[in-house]
Structures are given as C-alpha cells and as structure tokens.
C-alpha cells in the first residue's frame with residue numbers, strides 16, 4: 001500500500017491516493033475512465049470547471065480514428081454519444097498546390113469508415129459524466145496544484161488552497177504548456193511554426209457525402225471536415241498574419257474566402273460559428289516518465305494539426321498506460337521508474353513516427369515555400385497510383401501507422 005506521506009512541521013497531512021492525474025482534458029479524463037474498474041484510488045485535479053456543451057456547434061472538432069473509437073467504446077464513452085452529432089468519414093481527397101491529387105475511400109481501404117468527426121465538448125462531457133459517478137475517483141475541480149514534491153516513496157501535490165495529496169504515481173495530463181512537466185526534469189523541445197490553426201464551422205450549399213477534403217496551398221493547409229447534415233468544420237493552418245486576417249473577416253467574407261480556397265467544391269458556404277485561431281507548435285519530450293511521474297496527451301507531445309492526430313495520440317497514451325496499470329499486481333510499485341519505462345517504450349515509436357511524418361509533410365508543403373512544387377504535386381499523383389504508398393498514406397490518415 002501507499003507509504004505514509006508524513007507532513008513536515010506546520011503542514012497539513014496529505015490525503016493518500018494511488019494515482020493523481022493533473023488535467024481532465026480528453027487524455028486525462030479518458031485515462032481516469034479507463035481505470036474505473038481498477039482497485040486503484042484516483043485523484044483527478046482539473047483547474048477548469050467541468051466541460052459544458054456550447055449552444056449550437058462546437059468550433060473544436062476532432063477526427064477520431066477507428067482505433068480510438070474502439071477505445072472510447074471499451075471505456076463506455078462512445079455508445080451514449082449523440083450519434084446524430086457524429087459524422088463518419090467515407091473518403092478523403094487531398095490536393096497539392098499545382099493540381100496533384102490523392103484520394104482514398106473507406107471502401108478501397110477495406111474499412112467501414114476512415115474515422116469519425118465529432119465535437120470536442122461532446123466527448124469531454126460524456127467522459128466527465130462517467131467520471132462523476134466513478135467510485136474509485138475523487139475530483140478536485142476546479143483546483144490547481146502549486147507545488148509538486150517527488151520523494152523516493154511518494155509524490156505530493158499541494159493545491160492552491162493548501163490541501164495536500166500524496167500518490168504513488170502522478171500523471172501530467174495538463175496539456176501542451178504542462179505545469180507538471182515544468183516542475184520536473186522532463187525537458188520539452190518546442191518548435192514554433194509561426195502558424196495558427198483557424199477553426200470555424202459552416203453550412204454548405206451542396207452535400208459533402210462524408211468526404212474530408214484537404215488542400216496544401218501556398219498559404220497553408222486547409223481541411224474541410226464533414227459534420228452531420230450539410231455542415232462542415234474547417235482547420236486552416238496558416239501563417240500568423242494570415243490567420244489573424246481570417247479571424248478579423250466578417251462571417252460572410254470568411255465564408256466566401258473559405259469557399260474560394262476550396263474551389264467551391266461544396267458550393268456556397270455560410271458561417272455558423274465564428275473563426276478562432278490556435279498557435280501551432282511541435283513539442284518533443286524525449287522522456288515522458290521519471291520516478292513517480294508519467295506524461296500523457298499533449299503534455300508529452302505536440303504535433304501539427306494537419307494530420308488531425310493530436311488527440312488520437314493522447315487517447316492511445318491513456319489506453320496503453322491504463323492497460324499496464326490494470327494488469328499490475330497489487331505489490332507492484334506503480335510509480336517506480338523501471339515500471340513506468342514499459343509505458344514510455346510502448347509509446348515512443350508511434351509518437352516519434354507521427355511527429356516525424358507530420359512534420360515532414362508540413363515542411364514539404366510549407367506555406368510560401370515553392371522549393372519543391374513539382375516534386376510534391378507529382379508525389380501526390382504518384383502516391384495516388386501506387387497502391388502500397390497509397391495504403392501507407394491511408395493508414396497514416398487513419399492514425400494506424
């Protein structure tokens with residue numbers, strides 16, 4: 001069992017848990033939910049109030065891979081989702097800036113859909129509904145830690161109100177600017193892309209037929225993602241200045257600009273949620289564990305959103321760490337570095353591969369770089385004709401490299 005976390009003079013004694021998760025975003029919340037049947041006692045510390053559904057449509061949309069839909073199903077967070085709010089992806093069409101084209105469909109790839117598009121808050125609220133009822137979990141929300149002390153036998157978090165929590169393992173699931181990571185020796189190498197991801201939702205004049213579109217343009221990468229009905233969501237990764245200019249447009253002007261950039265493939269667009277922009281960064285964290293500590297989700301890696309895999313990597317972190325913890329005998333010290341290295345080893349390859357592939361694609365098609373226009377457009381056309389390469393790209397799109 002957890003050794004005593006005795007108070008120093010004048011400090012209140014710490015409440016003891018086996019596991020403390022800092023951050024209840026999609027990575028942290030799915031980890032907690034995946035451990036609902038484990039005997040571990042869990043503390044979840046989240047600085048923001050529990051998620052709520054916005055009026056209308058959420059501007060933050062995710063492409064969830066089939067592997068992660070299965071994971072969400074296993075932890076009970078998929079079947080109760082409002083399926084009328086989820087759009088299956090039937091096909092993808094990718095265009096270069098000189099007309100190169102690559103397309104693949106679920107049918108060709110041998111799956112029933114390439115993935116699903118759904119709103120971030122839809123999954124977040126569903127995960128939190130489960131967490132509220134989870135018997136082995138205590139929520140500290142809204143609450144933030146202000147100190148983390150790592151000792152050989154336990155880690156202790158001190159919350160802003162002075163409450164102390166000790167745990168055999170602390171998991172940092174607190175996003176790309178992770179406070180937990182900053183308290184430890186785990187270094188992050190950050191590359192700012194000088195770009196932002198502009199997101200907004202639109203209704204379309206013509207049906208999208210479940211197709212996700214992506215254009216590698218001189219001014220960045222624009223994706224149309226199908227939403228239920230005649231609606232789409234866009235992510236336009238583009239240099240800061242252009243992103244700010246897009247956000248400053250009137251709804252009508254934005255809709256026309258986005259329709260034009262996509263060659264009016266879906267006819268006229270009408271803006272239904274205003275554009276917002278997020279700065280884009282590549283974050284490499286060479287070590288994601290140390291004694292009594294592990295990182296999941298964006299706290300452990302950040303990638304360019306052109307592939308739409310950020311959240312998929314976070315779900316897989318949660319799945320793999322939870323599987324390891326679930327099959328661990330009670331005598332095992334779950335915070336021992338040697339034990340945690342199994343998690344780090346299991347995640348290393350996929351994270352590195354996704355970061356490298358996405359970064360290479362982004363460099364090849366970098367906004368404003370015309371160094372390889374023929375190569376990249378010819379490359380798309382070639383990939384479209386060569387089955388193994390096309391299958392590889394389809395697997396990349398599915399998050400199953």
Ligand SMILES: Cc1cc2nc3c(=O)[nH]c(=O)nc-3n(C[C@H](O)[C@H](O)[C@H](O)COP(=O)(O)OP(=O)(O)OC[C@H]3O[C@@H](n4cnc5c(N)ncnc54)[C@H](O)[C@@H]3O)c2cc1C
Pocket residue numbers: 022023024025026027028045046047048061062063143144145173174175176178179180197198199235278279296297298299305307308309310311312313314
């Ligand atoms: C424009 C854009 C588009 C994207 N599109 C996609 C996409 O299509 N598909 C995809 O897979 N991914 C996408 N991503 C990436 C995706 O948003 C992230 O990968 C995902 O949200 C990471 O989840 P997380 O739980 O690790 O972190 P977060 O979502 O950042 O959650 C961290 C949580 O920790 C809490 N927290 C932070 N600090 C503290 C603290 N000190 N104490 C307590 N709690 C704390 C926060 O309140 C938050 O709830 C996109 C990202 C951007 C910027």
